[in-house]
């Protein structure tokens with residue numbers, strides 16, 4: 210891990226330099242996420258609810274507990290609190306425009322003989338990405354086809370929410386075209402519930418992206434967006450290689466706008482589709 214060798218800031222309010230290093234290493238070991246120096250505020254604000262719930266006085270008390278015999282549930286809560294789960298429906302219009310206009314039509318044509326499409330939303334968070342893909346495919350009216358979208362994440366808490374397919378008004382306001390809200394959601398109290406049809410196309414399960422992906426279904430399309438940015442170079446390389454093992458010739462990988470395979474894995478070929486870049490396995 211490259212950044213851990215840097216010294217933590219000398220004056221981190223509350224959190225001691227020793228415990229700062231401990232939390233950096235702890236998070237890296239459990240998730241692969243690299244927290245740079247100078248992020249005391251982030252650690253403290255994210256862990257505050259746990260500190261309160263455990264009746265602890267300070268973040269240093271929490272570190273003491275984690276260093277000793279903290280129950281596994283507490284360890285999980287700490288890691289889950291430190292993952293960034295920001296996501297939204299149809300995130301990055303360049304990608305979804307390309308999917309709608311060229312990538313999905315080409316994929317459907319290529320799969321017309323077997324009528325089966327497998328998609329993986331790795332780092333799915335609360336599910337908006339996986340459901341956006343399912344909605345786009347449902348819109349194609351592919352009667353008689355088997356369409357499966359798998360959503361995975363390290364964080365079980367966000368996956369539980371994803372599996373419910375129920376979203377707040379503020380969440381459907383972000384990115385979801387009104388025509389899809391009207392067609393695929395129903396109002397439940399103040400929330401919006403996705404239709405059983407769309408939900409039945411998507412399954413969620415926990416997966417650490419650093420784990421071996423052997424045995425996962427060959428995917429035609431893999432979305433691994435806005436998660437590689439949290440890892441160091443070695444971890445990114447390992448994950449990109451593992452993802453390759455779940456793809457077949459012609460499958461496409463989609464990364465976040467700030468992510469690339471360049472200098473990490475030469476086996477992917479960058480294919481521009483409109484303003485978006487896809488990475489194809491030759």
Ligand SMILES: C[S@@+](CC[C@H](N)C(=O)[O-])C[C@H]1O[C@@H](n2cnc3c(N)ncnc32)[C@H](O)[C@@H]1O
Pocket residue numbers: 240241242292293294295296297300331332333334335338361362363364367416417418419433434435436439465
């Ligand atoms: C910023 S969200 C990205 C969500 C979605 N892909 C998007 O672009 O909108 C990053 C997700 O990566 C997950 N994550 C972090 N480390 C992970 C790991 N080692 N394995 C699997 N998922 C991880 C987090 O829990 C979080 O939900």
